Amino acid sequence: xxxxxxxxxxxxxVHVMQTALEKHGFRTAxxxxxxxxxxxxxxxxxxxxxxxxxxPGMNGYQATRALVxxxxxxxxxxxxVTSKGQETDRIWGLRQGAVDxxxxxxxxxxxxxxxxxxxxx
Numbered sequence: 001x002x003x004x005x006x007x008x009x010x011x012x013x014v015h016v017m018q019t020a021l022e023k024h025g026f027r028t029a030x031x032x033x034x035x036x037x038x039x040x041x042x043x044x045x046x047x048x049x050x051x052x053x054x055x056p057g058m059n060g061y062q063a064t065r066a067l068v069x070x071x072x073x074x075x076x077x078x079x080x081v082t083s084k085g086q087e088t089d090r091i092w093g094l095r096q097g098a099v100d101x102x103x104x105x106x107x108x109x110x111x112x113x114x115x116x117x118x119x120x121x
Contacts, residue, residue, distance in 0.1 A: 001027055002048060002115075003026075003027045003044065003045075003046045003048075004046060004047065004050065005030070005031065005041055005046035005049045005050070006028060006030045006031070006050045007031045007033070007036075007037030007050065008030070008031075008032075008051075008052040008055070008081070009033055009052065009055040009056060010052070011032075013081075014032075016108075017050060017111060018030065019108075020108035020111050021111065021112070021115065023108075024115075029044060029046065032055075033058060034051075034055050034057060034058030034063030034066075035057055037051065037067075038058070038066050038070075038073075041067055042070070045076070047119055048076065048077050048078075048079070048118050049067070049076055049077070049078045049079070050078075050081045050115075051064055051078050051079065051081065051082075051098065052080075052081060052082055053082040053084050053093065054082065054084065060082065061092065061093065064078050064093070064098055065096045068096065074097075077118045077119075077121070079099060079100040079101070079114055080093040080101045080102065081102045081111075082101075082102075083103070084103070085103040099118055100114055100117075
């Protein structure tokens with residue numbers, strides 16, 4: 001089954017997402033900040049990444065840009081999952097290379113539907 005990397009500095013958010021995804025048969029890995037997310041993406045080559053934006057150090061915009069500009073990781077779809085709900089935030093996230101954008105709180109059903117859609121493309 002597909003491997004999904006969750007990049008989020010909130011242990012609670014990571015736990016909720018991992019629980020929902022694993023319940024539906026996905027394998028998961030987690031990173032607590034953008035720099036760790038970039039490192040793990042390069043090491044593990046996940047099938048999909050759920051990326052928070054507001055994190056210490058390298059934020060989600062910067063991490064997404066780094067992954068999209070790296071030939072080793074540019075093919076991995078990235079979905080932003082964030083509390084930043086302004087339209088300008090969504091547009092900026094998509095301009096960095098994300099394939100989709102979700103505003104927290106995200107229901108488990110939404111998360112699974114987005115994962116399946118991204119992995120089908």
